[in-house]
Amino acid sequence: MAESTERIITPEALRPLHWAESLTRCSLLWMPAPAFPLPRQDRTWMLAFLTRLQKLMAKKGPPQLFISQQVVYEKIRDLFLDNMIEACPMMGLLRRPGSALKAVMNEQDAEDLSTGRRKYDPFNYMDSYTYWLLGGTPEQWLPLYWGFGGMTLLYLKADPVAAAPVPAVPKYLASQPGMKRLLETFPLQAQANTAAALQNPYAPESKKVFGADLKDSAYVKGLPFIVPALSSADFFARPAQDIDALFNLVDIYIQESPADGGVLLATRLKILPEISDVLEALRQEGLLPNAQR
Numbered sequence: 001m002a003e004s005t006e007r008i009i010t011p012e013a014l015r016p017l018h019w020a021e022s023l024t025r026c027s028l029l030w031m032p033a034p035a036f037p038l039p040r041q042d043r044t045w046m047l048a049f050l051t052r053l054q055k056l057m058a059k060k061g062p063p064q065l066f067i068s069q070q071v072v073y074e075k076i077r078d079l080f081l082d083n084m085i086e087a088c089p090m091m092g093l094l095r096r097p098g099s100a101l102k103a104v105m106n107e108q109d110a111e112d113l114s115t116g117r118r119k120y121d122p123f124n125y126m127d128s129y130t131y132w133l134l135g136g137t138p139e140q141w142l143p144l145y146w147g148f149g150g151m152t153l154l155y156l157k158a159d160p161v162a163a164a165p166v167p168a169v170p171k172y173l174a175s176q177p178g179m180k181r182l183l184e185t186f187p188l189q190a191q192a193n194t195a196a197a198l199q200n201p202y203a204p205e206s207k208k209v210f211g212a213d214l215k216d217s218a219y220v221k222g223l224p225f226i227v228p229a230l231s232s233a234d235f236f237a238r239p240a241q242d243i244d245a246l247f248n249l250v251d252i253y254i255q256e257s258p259a260d261g262g263v264l265l266a267t268r269l270k271i272l273p274e275i276s277d278v279l280e281a282l283r284q285e286g287l288l289p290n291a292q293r
Contacts, residue, residue, distance in 0.1 A: 007273040014276055016045075016289055017265070020232070025243050027272055028235050031263040036149030036256065037075070043147040045287045046263065050142060050153070050254075052278040056271065060251060062138050063153040064202075066227050068094060069129040071150025079144060088135030092203075092225035094128040094152075096234070097210055097242055130227050148256075152227055155252035156202050202249055209245040228253075232260045 011019045020028040031049075033042055054062055069091065072080045080087075130152065133141050138153075145151055169188070203225040208215075210226040220226075228246060230253070235243060246253060252267040282288050 009272045009276055014272065014279060017275075017279065019272075020235070023235060025240060026235060026247065026266050026268050028232065029265040029275075030232060030260065031265070033256075033262040036147070036258050038147035041289055045282060045289060047142060047146055048282055048287050049278065050138075050146070052281070053252075053275070054138060056274050056278065057155055057252070060155055063155050063252070063254070065133045065138055065141055065145075066092075066094075066130045066152040066154070067133065067145050068150030068152075069131060071148050072131065075148045075150075076145065083136075083141075083144065086135050087131075087133045087141060089131035089133055090224060091129050091131055092206075092227060093211070093220065093223050094130035094227050094229050095210060096229045096231075097238065098213065128229065132225065132227075146256075149258045151256045152229075153252075153254040154202075154227070154250050156200070157247075157249055157251050205249055209249060230255065230264070230266075231257060232264055235264075235266060 011021055014029065017029040017031050020030070031046060037043075038046070057063075067080075067089075080089075130150075142151075206226045206228075207220065207223070210228045211217075211220050214220040230238075230246075246266075247268045251269055252265065254263065254265050257264050279288065
């Protein structure tokens, strides 16, 4: 993909995305959303945009997909469980840089819960986790899971996560009923994807970068990766080294952000002209909402 450096882009050319033009440390775009779950029209055009963006970024490989454990639990638990084997999710920490880990339940909490003074919510006592969807493809999972307010898409700077070679199972063995059930339950390709992800630099480096202040925590040491949960304000207010650290690992960061009332897209790639072209194509096809919203 050739990066464009000559075309001058105006904020109007990127509508309905809103461009934080004053921000110089990266390009930050905001896609407004009236609510999560997304209304059908918003979900349709955003999925079309993400599909075209993936084609634009084809040389870098597909985005890596992550979905919040809390959103899965509260909104799509059955749907997620139905697809769990094929999606092959691996759980890691979803963390706003610098945030403290949740405190465990204490005696006062237990008393308040037992007397009814406080309603039990497991997420008051659990850190935020996210599932890395290692099996399948974005074409499978985005239409199912996009729009509920919990997805993060990362275009990794390192080589795309590539599946390791899958060992061939002899025909006579694969045809045995027991082995057949085993292979259906635990597909070899999904296991290879998991092994490849654990070898990708993102997994260990993310813990160093986004969990540097937790490096002595045995709890964090046991997690395979960390995904940063960033708001639009973070891209303006976080120390420059935090933003540099993000883009040392990631080329494009996309996150459904209920706190921001929409979806964030941040990048240092010079692709705003190409994004403008994608939006114009969608506009011509009648897929974009009112640009003034």
